[in-house]
Amino acid sequence: MTEMLLMTHVLFGVACIVTTVWVFVDVLNGSAANAGRIRAMSRAAAAFMWISFLFGGYWYVTFYAADKAIILKGPWPMAHAFFMETKEHLVIILLLMATYLPIAVSNDLVTNKSARRLALCLAAAVPLLGLFMEGEGAIIAMGVKVGLLGRHA
Amino acid sequence: MDTQKTDTVPTGAPQSNSVSRCTKGFAWSLALSSVVNALLVVAKEKSPSMQAWMKRMTGHHWITHVAIVLIVFFVGGIIFSKLGGKESSENRLSLVTMGGVVIAAAIIVAFYLIAG
Numbered sequence: 001m002t003e004m005l006l007m008t009h010v011l012f013g014v015a016c017i018v019t020t021v022w023v024f025v026d027v028l029n030g031s032a033a034n035a036g037r038i039r040a041m042s043r044a045a046a047a048f049m050w051i052s053f054l055f056g057g058y059w060y061v062t063f064y065a066a067d068k069a070i071i072l073k074g075p076w077p078m079a080h081a082f083f084m085e086t087k088e089h090l091v092i093i094l095l096l097m098a099t100y101l102p103i104a105v106s107n108d109l110v111t112n113k114s115a116r117r118l119a120l121c122l123a124a125a126v127p128l129l130g131l132f133m134e135g136e137g138a139i140i141a142m143g144v145k146v147g148l149l150g151r152h153a
Numbered sequence: 154m155d156t157q158k159t160d161t162v163p164t165g166a167p168q169s170n171s172v173s174r175c176t177k178g179f180a181w182s183l184a185l186s187s188v189v190n191a192l193l194v195v196a197k198e199k200s201p202s203m204q205a206w207m208k209r210m211t212g213h214h215w216i217t218h219v220a221i222v223l224i225v226f227f228v229g230g231i232i233f234s235k236l237g238g239k240e241s242s243e244n245r246l247s248l249v250t251m252g253g254v255v256i257a258a259a260i261i262v263a264f265y266l267i268a269g
Contacts, residue, residue, distance in 0.1 A: 061213045085265045088215060089194050092222050093187050093254055099226070100183050100250075107172045115172045118180065118247040125254060 005059045010137065012052035016098060017130040019045040023101065024123035030109045030116060038109065038119075042102040045126065049098035053091065060088060070147040071140070079143020087136040094129045097122055172243050178234025179226075180246045184253025186226035191260035193218055198268060 019041050026038045064084075071080040101122050107115035197204040197214060207217040 057215075057219070061216060082265050086261055089190060089218075089261050090258060092190050092219055093257055096183050096186055096190075096222070096226055097254065100179050103173075103176055103179050107176055112172060114243045114246055115176065118172075118176070118250065121247040121251050125251065129258075 002059060002063045005055050005063075009052050009056035009059060010134070012048045012055065013130060013134060013137075016045050016048040016052060017127045017134075019048060020098070020101070020123050020126040020130070023105070024120065024127070027105070027109055027116060027119045027123055032110060035109065038105050039102065042105045046098045046102050049095055049126075053095050056091070067140075067144045071143040074143060074147025074150050076139075076143040076146050079140050083136045083139045083143070087133060087140070090129065091133055094126065094133060097126050097129070101126065172246065174234045174237050175230075177237070177243065177246065178232070179230035180250045181233045182226050182230035184249050185229050186222050187253045187257035188260075189225050190218075190222045191257040191264075193221060194261055195264055198264070 023038055023041050023045060026034050026041065030038070068080050068084070071077060071084075101119075104115070104122050105119045109116045109119055197207055197218065204214050207214040210217040211220065
């Protein structure tokens, strides 16, 4: 059950990253032909981010305490002390950016330079921060693993 | 009548620099709520009473943290959208937005690097 929650969290996080990269490429090649697709994909990216956030948040609040205890007693306490602590707060910024993306792309990106620059910045920042989150998640999982291995060694 | 539509920006076409009030309002709100997020991290980690209050409010300090930041983002966005803004400030929207995000992320990372 908890593993399914975590995998759903990761799956939709990756979906948000991929979708936002799609938006970035489409905005780079912005035209009247792909304006509708940019808006649709931005909404999809925001939806994927919210789903990932809700699954991850529920898991963190409900189940993380046991993993935290294992990490802190294991050889990689920084997996919680730095990586989880930063992840649980940086992800809020990621959620805000993903939520704002559909608003930013609602302008005329073909002729409006300011709107296009804003959309490109957001569509670049979301996948970059998203990949950082994925890396932090991997280190946290590894922190639990080495904690359990140390316990049984 | 010529009804043919172009799907790319024609060379020499006038560049519109007007973005919606909602875009401007929520850009400022994104920057503000990101910084509020970072300052809340420092406040709750440095003040046990603050963290205890946040835990009392919803049962978990992180849920209260998220709720406060989201309220700032949505309420701030609506208020800033109604206030509007100068058209000249539109060129700085990406700078404001990314500036707020980078400053907030730097505060969070630096805090846990130093305090952790």
